[in-house]
Amino acid sequence: MKTMKWFMSLLFVAGLALFLSSCALDVSAQDDTYVTLDINPSVELIVNRREVVVYANPLNEDGEVLLAEIDVIGLDLDEAIDLIIQTAIELGYIDIDAEETIVSVTAVANDPELGDKIRDRVKEHVNEAFMNRGMKGRGEDKGFTPEFLAEAESYGVTPGFLRLAQSAVIVSDGLLLEDALLLTVDELQAILKTAREEMHDVAQALRDEFLAARQALYDEYFPQIETLKVDLALAEDNLVTLNESLTAKIAELEAATEGTEAIQAEIDLLEADILALETNIQSLIDQIQVLREALLAEVEVIRDQFHEQSAAIREQIGQLVQTRRNQHHQDVEDFMNQMQQRRDQMHDEIEEFQNRRP
Structure with missing residues (x-):
């Protein structure tokens, strides 16, 4: 299955x-x-x-x-x-x-x-x-x-x-x-x-919370989909069996020289069962699709909510970037001013270090 x-x-x-x-x-x-x-x-x-x-x-x-x-x-x-x-x-x-x-x-x-x-x-x-x-x-x-x-x-x-x-x-x-x-x-x-x-x-700070909320929806919807899927697989297996029986009966009818009315009646019953089963299969598929669309719609709602919260967090991130720049500005500036001298002095040492990479 x-x-x-x-x-x-x-x-x-x-x-x-x-x-x-x-x-x-x-x-x-x-x-x-x-x-x-x-x-x-x-x-x-x-x-x-x-x-x-x-x-x-x-x-x-x-x-x-x-x-x-x-x-x-x-x-x-x-x-x-x-x-x-x-x-x-x-x-x-x-x-x-x-x-x-x-x-x-x-x-x-x-x-x-x-x-x-x-x-x-x-x-x-x-x-x-x-x-x-x-x-x-x-x-x-x-x-x-x-x-x-x-x-x-x-x-x-x-x-x-x-x-x-x-x-x-x-x-x-x-x-x-x-x-x-x-x-x-x-x-x-x-x-x-x-x-x-x-x-x-979604902002990284909210990601775990968002994923947990989304997983809760998955846990609600997927078991329902699984139940319908089991019914769908069983119905599809039954449809295969009925079609095989129908094929055999049609062959029997074509070869028969008597009792054809009884065989035709069996064929009619099989065709009716197949039609009913096909209708049921389509209904199961439709129900699964409805559940999936409902799931995605609910997830979209919580994603939008977290996205709005993320916008506020990103404003804070912008402030954090400036704070970090200011914190390291003087050291980095001094470092960059000595870049050429340091590169000339350390070229061989750096090259040897880089060539030792695993």
Whole structure:
């Protein structure tokens, strides 16, 4: 018997097909790469084959502060990374007095070779940004926790893909993780881009509260959908059986030389049962669709509520950005004034440190 996960996946994928066609996605979007940078702050980017950033989003509260007053969308990848590193320094997220700084990088693309290429390019740009500032910093492949690695392995996907799927689940109402893992990289990226365009984002400080409220609605609606789905699967199985019986009776009628009226009567009964069952199946499908639409409508209400609260929080974030800038301004200014001298003095040491990356 089909499971609810399969059924919800079918519903979502059907909706996604309509969504993708309505968006008229460019074929080149299949060449986009999903990238994450963890300093902390943590941010996610989508980069096209021309190495231009087409999407940027925070992955935690510090990432939200980092991206609050900079816009990397439309920048070349090297410019975007340099701006992210510089802003992280100005806001005190990268300690200018630290012995060393590590930026963890992941990259996922439909084409694994392209993903590997972009990941290497990101690390190169990170290294260049630190070298230009005379700092011992480097980009490394992200190391995931054993628990996260085990979870990815249990789903049969890479850790980077699991992280992408999780991001899509957060911004897309009605999309379960099991559904997201059935999608392609470019489909998941399309979900992220559209969520940003439609301003579906919720402030990081409210995210856990929002997800809990949304999960409560899932817990209310999904069992009802599961019950209907079980009835639907049983009805579909019965329909197959009735159609097989009808086919056999029609063959029997065609071969019969006597008793045809009785056989025809049985055929008439089977056809009536099939018609009634088909009507019932359509009714079950309609009920499931009504429940799904009601679920999405209720989730949209709470998302709008959290979005309004997020606007107020983002005003506070703007003030926090200025506070952090003021707090670190003099130290950063002195640091930048000595950048050329420090770079000349530490070039070989930094290069050796960057070449030792795992």
